[in-house]
Structures are given as structure tokens and as C-alpha cells.
């Protein structure tokens with residue numbers, strides 16, 4: 001094969017012995033030839049590239065690690081799987097098998113959970129928009145509805161009238177926990193008295209019975225103490241309501257937000273250094289529960305962690321399509337997957353592993369996706385070795401938020417494969433073809449091209 005001409009460039013190579021920082025970054029590279037014992041080459045041969053791969057083993061292990069960490073410290077713990085983080089039926093079903101109930105934030109997700117056989121009373125229904133029809137369905141099916149705003153109170157009161165019954169509801173609150181910017185757009189504000197006003201409204205009408213409090217302070221929260229503040233404020237509020245209005249708060253839903261082991265753009269240290277362990281979150285949270293609950297009270301506690309459980313179970317295999325030299329001297333690659341499949345690329349710095357040994361020094365490189373779109377960049381500035389067309393990159397972790405927030409833009413979405421605990425290989429979402437894209441499109445007869 002003829003070699004392509006490349007303009008020579010000069011880059012500074014820092015050679016030398018291994019030192020306390022490890023070997024020179026100009027030669028170090030991360031190689032991955034398999035996922036859970038299945039060869040990358042086999043996966044691509046069978047299912048194509050790009051390809052999302054999920055590890056059932058790692059998903060179950062992570063769930064159990066979280067569950068055990070909390071349930072050994074507090075007796076009434078239930079996890080609600082945050083559907084929006086990843087609502088592939090196979091992923092949800094693994095977590096439901098492990099004992100998680102469903103946490104949904106829209107009618108679509110609610111229907112999805114019901115479709116997977118989850119009964120209404122095992123669905124936590126959150127979110128700022130619940131239409132009247134969905135609310136009525138959720139009430140009839142006895143879902144745990146966490147009210148987000150005043151209009152939802154009025155809607156639920158109408159439904160209570162229509163069905164001629166009182167409805168048990170929870171309420172989402174927001175508050176200052178030391179995490180900024182504060183997520184104040186969801187739920188009713190506790191610090192300002194707004195949340196108490198909402199309770200008074202419910203009590204005065206007598207149609208809704210408040211039995212739960214919910215809060216979700218944000219995502220990728222690195223401060224374990226923020227949860228302790230959240231819990232202290234919620235429980236104090238809960239007792240205040242109980243004392244004033246003779247309502248019993250039966251559950252506290254403390255939301256999600258635990259980080260995964262992914263480096264955020266703009267951070268210097270590795271997640272292993274910056275991120276508290278699962279046990280540290282569990283310790284902070286359960287200590288705050290025991291410190292603030294009155295003797296003998298052990299209400300149900302729900303945890304809605306999404307990212308923390310699923311992110312590291314997901315990989316994306318993508319292939320190098322070509323490389324070129326940019327005028328500024330940087331090496332540029334085009335890969336067959338980009339931000340169309342990797343919504344989290346905007347703030348994540350993925351682990352990048354390659355499927356083979358390659359020779360040559362590493363260079364600052366930029367990896368573009370396949371889109372005709374200037375912002376389609378997976379990685380800029382990392383030191384990568386010279387890679388030929390066909391080299392596979394394995395990006396991780398990508399299990400959270402990508403396969404729900406991906407976008408339909410000029411490309412088909414690829415296969416998603418689940419590797420079972422005994423290395424079973426199952427497609428859990430089939431690659432799209434043109435019929436998926438055009439199925440709902442309509443062409444008025446008068447616009448059809450004449451023969």
C-alpha cells in the first residue's frame with residue numbers, strides 16, 4: 001500500500017526514565033482488547049461500528065454496592081431507577097430484577113415503566129410537567145406523585161373531585177444545601193416559606209394528603225455534606241407539618257446526584273481522587289437520618305441515583321475513519337461516532353482506549369465525529385498515538401444520559417449490545433434504518449414527484 005505524504009512537523013518529545021508521574025505521556029497508551037471477556041474485534045464483526053456495549057455484570061455489581069452500602073446502615077431503603085438516565089428496557093429490567101422501583105419524570109417514561117410490568121405503586125412520578133391525563137392515570141394506579149408546583153396541586157384537587165376521593169401525594173422541595181447554582185426551578189422552595197404555603201393550601205382544601213417529601217439537589221454532587229443538610233432540612237420540615245396539621249410523612253425521597261468515575265472537563269485531578277466513595281455518601285446520609293429522626297421513627301427512604309449506577313457499565317466502540325493534519329500542526333482524526341451519540345461529550349473527558357498496539361510517539365490530537373457540524377468534537381488536545389483508519393477507540397464511561405439524549409441528525413443510531421454475566425451477547429436496541437426515520441413522515445400527494 002502506498003504511503004500517504006505528510007508534511008513533516010516538529011513536536012517536543014519528553015523522553016526519559018519512568019519518574020514518579022509514571023512513564024512519559026508521549027509513549028503511554030491505554031489498550032483494551034475486550035469487554036467482559038468478549039473481544040472488541042468480535043463485537044464489531046458481529047454488530048458493526050459504532051457500537052454501544054453494556055456490561056450486565058458491572059451494572060449489577062454497582063447496584064449491589066450502592067444498595068448494600070445504604071441498606072446495611074438504614075433499614076427502610078428503596079432505590080428508584082431514574083429512567084431518564086437510561087431507559088432501555090433491558091437496563092431497566094436488570095435494575096428492577098435487583099429490586100429497584102421506577103422513578104419517572106414524564107408520561108412517556110411512566111408508560112414505559114408500566115409497559116415493563118411495573119405496577120403504579122412502584123413508580124415514583126416526578127418532574128415539572130405532568131399533564132392532566134397522565135396525572136389522573138397515575139392517581140388511579142396509585143403511583144407516588146411528587147408535586148412540583150401549585151398548578152399541579154390544583155389539577156390534583158380537580159382529579160380528587162372527579163374521582164370523589166382523597167389523594168395521597170408527596171411534594172418536591174428545593175433549598176440551599178451549599179450547592180451552587182442552587183436547583184431552585186424544581187419543586188417548592190423550603191427556605192422562603194413557599195413549600196409551607198403549598199402545604200397550607202392542601203390542608204385548607206382537604207383533598208390531598210401529603211405523605212412524602214422529595215428533593216433532588218443536583219447532579220455530580222461531590223460534597224457528601226450537602227445531602228446531610230438536605231436531610232436535616234427536610235426532616236425538620238416534615239415534623240413541622242406533622243405537628244401543625246396532623247399529617248404523617250411516610251417517606252423521604254432524597255433524590256440522586258452521586259457522581260460516576262468520569263473526569264469532568266476543566267478538572268485537574270482524577271475522579272479517584274476527587275470523588276467520595278459510595279460508603280462516604282451512605283455514611284453522611286444515614287448519619288443525618290438518625291440524627292434528625294425522632295426515636296423510633298424509621299420512615300421509608302428512597303434514593304434515585306442514576307448516573308452513579310449506570311455510567312461505568314456503558315462503552316462506545318468507534319472506528320477511525322481518516323486522519324489529517326490541521327494547518328496549525330495538530331493531528332486530527334474523524335471517528336464514526338460523535339456528539340450525535342455522545343451528548344455527555346460537552347462536559348465529560350472520556351477514558352479513551354485503543355484496541356491495538358501501535359508504534360510511534362503520541363501527539364496532541366483532536367477527534368472529530370462524523371457530523372457536518374463544527375462542534376462535533378469528542379476530544380481535543382489529548383496525547384494520542386498515530387492511528388490508522390480502522391483503529392477502534394473504546395470510550396467510557398458512557399452509560400448515563402447518552403442513549404436517552406442522543407440525537408437523530410443525519411446518521412442512523414447503531415446497535416446496542418448487552419454482555420450477560422455468562423458472556424451472552426444480546427442486541428438490546430437494534431441499529432436503525434431508513435424506515436425508522438421516515439415512518440412518521442408524511443408527503444402530501446400534491447408534492448409527490450411525477451413519473
Ligand SMILES: *Cc1c(COP(=O)(O)O)cnc(C)c1O
Nearest residue numbers: 082216219256257304305306307
Ligand atoms: C435526573 C434525576 C435523577 C437522577 O440523577 P443522577 O444525577 O443521574 O443521579 C434523580 N431524581 C430526579 C428527580 C431526577 O430528575
